[in-house]
Amino acid sequence: MRPISYSRVSDVGTAIGTVAADPHSAFLAGGTNQVDLLRIYVEQPRRLVDINDLPLKQVEELPGGGLRLGGLARMSDVAEHPTVRRRYPMVTESLLLGASPQLRHMASVAGNLMQRVRCTYFRDTEAPCNKRAPGTGCSAMEGVNRGHAVLGTSECCIATHPSDLGVALMALDAVVQTEGPAGQRSIPIDDFYLLPGRTPEREHPLTHGELVTGIDLPPLPVAARSRYIKIRDRESYEFALVAVAVAMSVAGGRIAEIRLALGGVATKPWRARAAERELDGAPATPESFTRAAEAEMAGATPHGMNAFKIELGKRTIVRALTEMAEREGSA
Template identity: 85%
Template sequence: MRPISYSRVSDVGTAIGTVAADPESAFLAGGTTQVDLLRIYVEQPRRLVDINDLPLNQIEELPDGGLRLGGLARMSDVAEQPAVARRYPVVTEALVLGASPQLRHMGTLGGNLLQRVRCSYFRDTEAPCNKRAPGTGCSALDGVNRGHAVLGTSDCCIATHPSDLAVALVALDAVVRTEGPGGSRGIPIDDFYLLPGQTPEREHPLSHGELITGIDLPALPVAATSRYIKIRDRESYEFALASVAVAMSVAGGRIAEIRLALGGVATKPWRARAAEQVLDGAPATVESFTRAAEAELAGAVPHGMNAFKIELARRTMVRALTAMAQREETA
């Protein structure tokens, strides 16, 4: 087993400086995925810098009426926060459906957003995997790929992004706040995740030593009428086969505002902009919802075992939109 050094820090500057100075180091927060990957030698940092003592676990009001969620806030704490549940129910639902209670108590928001895009071949160190070993190939293309992506794929990778929370945040246009060797910045959540293209090992634009300090939820009235629907093989903890985050308002029987994102079917949290364009101002009917789903999935590419996901995603979108329209009618 490769030796790993460990240190614990209590201020952001020290944490960033320590990791930035060593290319083989990494931050350690909840560790719910990271430690698992360490145990099977998929990830092998030389040093772990424990950041759990950093003052980044607060939930704060923003001047514009939005909320800032601390990067080290635990998933369970955010899910139980009344302000989040009231103003952004899609976030609460995604957190609850995203992990078992034990994992929610340990997992942090920043860690959830940064969990590796992975499949069984990524975890199998004997199998070719471009994410784990760039240039070796993608075993999933002609392998067991039932759970893999149909949107945003390339010939280098078809793994689905695992985060439920990220799907909700993409629908809401959240902003990821970071601190790093180059200073602080805010990254729109849809730009935070990269398509695999020819470099699937690069999943986000963070530099080494750059730390997620918070997530800004914008002041968004339509977010109060939002929900998250997740379809999976079992009700206990499991990744999504297809999921939908939707925020929608209806006026006079027509869709006044719509925000839509998909999970479980793409290589990144997928903003459904084609569907939004179809739905903007359209009648809030099953026919409209079906047209929107078909428009979004027109470019989907199946790979053997996962062809069913296209129809599953279509049905899940129609189901989520129909449920929101019925809720609006009875409100």
């Protein structure tokens, strides 16, 4: 057995200082992903610093009209929060579809954003994996890759990021608040997730000992008209094959505002900017939706078993946009 020391802290400064002082230490929150990785030797810290007593569980109004989710707020609490449900329904839906009730009661929203990929080869310490062991190769390239990414891939990694919440936050332009040895930072969500490139082991720009303290949702009236659709192999707890987070407003039969992000198809929560450009000011019609879906998936790269995700992605985008347009009474 590997010896692991454990300590519990009650203030942010002590938590950061304790982890920063030891390169082999890690924060422990809900542990729903981390403990699994410890059991299978994918992660091997020698010290765990339990941060569940830190005062980071609140959901608070921001002065400018947005909302701050505390980093340690439980997924279930955020999903059921009346303000989140009313002003950001896609966030609620992404959380409810993102895990079983038992996991939602344990997992924190920051931990959800920080969870590691679910690639079989990443979790198999005998298999080559550039994300787990840089320079060893990517077994998924020629292996079982049905669930892997078709967008944002590189020759080094095609693993799909698993967070549903991250997809909703990407559509909303959320901002991740952190605190570390060098002080506090505000990181736009699109910058918080890194494409694999040639360094797939780096998934975030965080330094060792840097803690996610909160997530800021901007004041977006259009976010109240939003939803999250998740396509998966089974209706019970399962990761996405394709997911779409969409917020849309329609005026005079045309799309006045659109925000679109994808999950299940990319190496990070994916902002569908090509589709948004096609849709901005366009008629809210099936033809427009189809053109937008085609534009977004035009850059997709299939890898054997996952080629079906390109067509499934297009159809899911069209479905999400159609349902939103029907809600707006224009389709």
